[in-house]
Amino acid sequence: MTTVTHTLDQNGLRRLAGLRGQTWRCFGGVQVSDWLTDVSIFIVTDEEAVTITGETDDLDFEGEYDTYATFRVEDGATQLPIAAKAGNLYYFQTGQEILDVLVLRESVTEARDGHTTWTYVTDLGIVFKFADAVIAVTKVSHHTELLAVLRADSIDTLNVKEPSNVWQDKLGIEYTLDRYFIRLDTAPAE
């Protein structure tokens, strides 16, 4: 059995965890669509900024190479002036404290004739929690770079669409999907 863990790296987790307790200003991107998607989204607080970019890696755990999406989190928002000029800054929850930062993680397990063949563990979304709302940056697909920003009143009502529709049960092949949130209330150790 193969287990592939394709998740945020330690630097990314540390950057995200560091946003907890800061005051949210806005998010944006150079080419944010009307339905809040882009391939790179920056988050701006009173103290700093981070940019979340959708990337893909080539993996071969399913019998052939394919691209699998991942998040890259970097310091700063170099595209902010361009996005501002294009009117692509969004001020939802501005002035509110980021109470929590969470990662929505998913594991997909394939079983053939009852025997587990592989498990794929990946992050589906990065969630910022406020007193009365959440904002999440999520993958649109497990296989492409596109990201979507979602808003909800709470984590319970956050509707992250299942991008795993490529893994559908067939005769003798079953897929088990499991999702869970991980709180980044402390910066992960080195």
Add this chain to the structure above:
Amino acid sequence: MGSQSGGGYTTSPSSFQALRRNVYTLSRRYPLDAENRFGKKVSDRTSEVVTATPLQTGQEFWRALSKGGKIREIQTKHGPGWIAEFSDRSHVVWRPMTTSAAKTGIDNPAVDIDVQTSGHGFPPRYRIHFKKGNR
């Protein structure tokens, strides 16, 4: 095709209908199979179009399938690529070079079609590889 409410935006002109129209328009030149996929099915996630000119044929698919979508450049591990997104978040990705091409040095560009709206008879997501050979 008209506009529709929901989500605070208008779905025209880059709605899923545009992608569907693009697929059917391209299918006049490159027929779809019984599963509404282009090319020859290699696996659930991959089809293959054999052509004397993989890059040019891939570009032809990209141009045809991306019409009406919001186009963005992406940086892949093997160089630039492009995404055309439609308002239901269905998208088409043009990857002029893929892993197999990077490993073998042989042109093997790909177009990914990722359909987010179900119930239209299209596979949810598959990749079309453009492979050099006689069509």
